[in-house]
Amino acid sequence: MAVDAEAQFHVLAVDDSLMDRKLIERLLKTSSFQVTTVDSGSKALEVLGLKEDQTSTSALSPEHNEIEVNLVITDYCMPGMTGYDLLKKIKESSSLKDIPVVIMSSENVPSRINRCLEEGAEEFFLKPVQLSDMRRLRPHILKGKYKEQQLHQEENSNTNHIIVGSSNNNTMSNKRKAMDEEVLSERTRLRFSSSSLNVI
Amino acid sequence: MSLMALRERLNVLVNSMFLEGLLDQQFRQLQMLQDASSPGFVAEVITLFCEDSERMLTELTKLLDQAVVDYQKVDAYVHQLKGSSSSVGAQNVKLACIQFKQFCEENNKEGCLSALNMVKHQYYSLRSKFDTMLQLEQRIQAYDSEQQN
Numbered sequence: 001m002a003v004d005a006e007a008q009f010h011v012l013a014v015d016d017s018l019m020d021r022k023l024i025e026r027l028l029k030t031s032s033f034q035v036t037t038v039d040s041g042s043k044a045l046e047v048l049g050l051k052e053d054q055t056s057t058s059a060l061s062p063e064h065n066e067i068e069v070n071l072v073i074t075d076y077c078m079p080g081m082t083g084y085d086l087l088k089k090i091k092e093s094s095s096l097k098d099i100p101v102v103i104m105s106s107e108n109v110p111s112r113i114n115r116c117l118e119e120g121a122e123e124f125f126l127k128p129v130q131l132s133d134m135r136r137l138r139p140h141i142l143k144g145k146y147k148e149q150q151l152h153q154e155e156n157s158n159t160n161h162i163i164v165g166s167s168n169n170n171t172m173s174n175k176r177k178a179m180d181e182e183v184l185s186e187r188t189r190l191r192f193s194s195s196s197l198n199v200i
Numbered sequence: 201m202s203l204m205a206l207r208e209r210l211n212v213l214v215n216s217m218f219l220e221g222l223l224d225q226q227f228r229q230l231q232m233l234q235d236a237s238s239p240g241f242v243a244e245v246i247t248l249f250c251e252d253s254e255r256m257l258t259e260l261t262k263l264l265d266q267a268v269v270d271y272q273k274v275d276a277y278v279h280q281l282k283g284s285s286s287s288v289g290a291q292n293v294k295l296a297c298i299q300f301k302q303f304c305e306e307n308n309k310e311g312c313l314s315a316l317n318m319v320k321h322q323y324y325s326l327r328s329k330f331d332t333m334l335q336l337e338q339r340i341q342a343y344d345s346e347q348q349n
Contacts, residue, residue, distance in 0.1 A: 019248045019284050026233045026241055077279070106283045128226050128287045131233070 009141050010034040010067070014044045014074035014086065015104070024073065024104075024129060031134035036067070041081030044072065045089060048096055069099060070141045073125075076105035076112065084116060091120040098148065100140040104129055203343040210336040213329065222326050227289030239344075243337050246330050249288040253323055256281045260316055264309070274312065275304045281319070292322040 011033045013024045021037045028035045038044050048069060072090060076083040083103050090096045103116045106127040113124045122140045125133050201209075217223045234241040256277045263274050282297035284290075296319040303311030 017252075017280065017283060017287075019245060019252060019287055022241075022245055022248060023230075023233075023287055026238065029238075030233055030235075106279075106286060127283065128229070128289075130229060 008032060008034050009070040009138070010036070011137070012044060012047055012069045012072045013037045014039075014041060014072065014078070014083065016040060016075065016078045020075065020127070027129060027131055027134055028073075030131065031137070033134075033137070036069075041074070041078060041083070041086035041089075044074065044086055048072075048090070048099075050089070050093055050096060070144075071100045071102065071137055073102040073104060073137070075127075076103050076116070077107075084112075084119065087116060087119050087121055098144055100144050102137065102140070201339075203340065206336055206340050206343070210333065210340065213333060213336070217326075217329055221291050222329065223289050224291040224294075225289065226286065230289060239341060243334055245288055246334060249284055249290070250327060250330065252284050253281060253293075257316075257320055257323065260319075264312055264316060269307075269309055269312070271304055271307050275301065278304055290323075290326055293319060293326060296322045 011028050013021065013028065013035060015021045015024060015037070016039050018039075021039065025035050025037050036047060038047060047067060049067075072086075074083040074086055081089075083105075087101050087103065090099060090101055097120075100122045101120065102123045102125060103121045104125045104127050105112065108126055116124055123136060214223070214227075218227075230242050230245055260274060260277050260281075263270060263277070278297055278300045282294055282301065285293040285297060296315065300312065300315035300319055303315050
């Protein structure tokens with residue numbers, strides 16, 4: 001079940017400006033991504049299978065969602081739900097929290113950038129977004145998929161059992177999340193050193 | 201006019217726009233994104249930009265015509281216009297918007313009115329050149345599709 005590095009990944013782009021949606025769509029398609037664009041945070045949540053007041057998607061498990069989104073890229077300044085609000089909703093959702101989120105903004109405001117990164121955004125792009133910025137997206141998607149695989153392998157093994165991503169709802173701070181991730185990677189490192197199997 | 205002559209004319213036009221500061225490097229990015237799979241990309245973006253901008257200029261004119269100006273609304277539109285002009289590479293328009301934003305933040309009505317006029321001036325200068333550009337593009341595309349048939 002290796003991750004195919006050439007696989008076409010699906011990016012959901014959120015921006016209230018039609019022009020910017022056209023632009024980001026072209027940038028993403030030129031970079032070999034599949035693209036869906038929406039003009040608001042609430043529409044984005046719909047595409048992701050989440051209603052605004054839910055924290056988990058409906059009865060269908062993630063693997064059965066018709067639309068699998070590998071990364072969300074969103075404008076910060078939008079009327080109604082801002083990109084920050086959308087980011088929060090995604091990170092608070094048990095089913096969506098592992099989807100990498102990238103924020104775009106026309107304004108370089110350090111406090112804004114920090115706020116987003118602290119809330120779990122992978123990156124912050126300054127607008128206008130460049131073609132070279134697109135290259136920074138794939139590593140975030142692959143990193144997420146790698147972790148996902150590690151999780152599945154851990155779950156399948158008889159010896160190590162790790163429970164990650166328990167009921168969240170704001171009780172998990174980012175620091176603790178970072179620590180959990182460290183523990184996870186440490187264990188996998190030990191596994192790899194003790195056995196030469198399972199090379200990705 | 202031959203295809204080569206059309207292309208030459210378009211190049212000269214675009215280069216002069218760069219030299220005059222009407223366009224900046226962002227426009228080059230847009231040109232790079234146009235290819236065989238999306239031959240009309242630049243034209244599409246320019247058209248969207250013009251539609252968007254004229255809509256916002258109309259709204260801004262209305263807002264500044266009020267006895268009591270709602271600067272929050274004005275700021276929101278100027279922010280949008282600044283964003284669009286930045287995305288399309290419309291340098292002079294963008295710079296005029298930045299100045300506009302300043303006056304808006306100061307709630308300076310006179311300043312806003314003069315800034316709006318400057319934005320309009322820059323926008324319409326750009327618009328007329330964009331029109332010529334699009335016409336040339338169309339004629340070039342017509343040649344290309346003729347040759348493919």
